[in-house]
Amino acid sequence: MKAYKVTVNGNVYEITLEIVDKAEIGTAAPVQAAPAPAAAPAPAAAPVAAPAGGTPINAPMPGTILKVNVTNGAQVKKGDVLMVLEAMKMENEIMAPCDGTVTAVSVNPGMAVETNAVLCTLA
Numbered sequence: 001m002k003a004y005k006v007t008v009n010g011n012v013y014e015i016t017l018e019i020v021d022k023a024e025i026g027t028a029a030p031v032q033a034a035p036a037p038a039a040a041p042a043p044a045a046a047p048v049a050a051p052a053g054g055t056p057i058n059a060p061m062p063g064t065i066l067k068v069n070v071t072n073g074a075q076v077k078k079g080d081v082l083m084v085l086e087a088m089k090m091e092n093e094i095m096a097p098c099d100g101t102v103t104a105v106s107v108n109p110g111m112a113v114e115t116n117a118v119l120c121t122l123a
Contacts, residue, residue: 009061010115054103054121057094059113063087068109070120074102082120083107094119 006013067084070076076096085092100122107119 054123055098055100056118057082057097057120057122059085059115059117059119060092060094061085061087062114063092063112065107065109065111065113065119066091068105068107070102070105072102072105076100076102076122085113085119096122098122 002019003014003016006015063085064087065083066086068082069080069084070082076082076099078096078098080096081093082096082102083094085094102120103123104121105119106117106121107113113119
């Protein structure tokens, strides 16, 4: 057995592979898998600078913004839903990680975003 760590879309998984002897497999014809195509790197989202001392709220995954619940200057509490991001047919609520004031909203409803794109900034 050999243990490996595999990273898929930023998530790390531990897998174990067993190496078997051909005699253990039997007389079946060997199966040769085609190599998996290399994933093209995702285009980098246009960087949006966070104001000094601000906390950028980043997209946890690629998707489409369905709803933006905040505007510049809005006061938010930890856990407030800032916006809704649709990814893989699921609606994901993007919540405020802390109390603060929204200093910048970088997205609009219907906009497609990549992983780590800045959605808004809290101060």
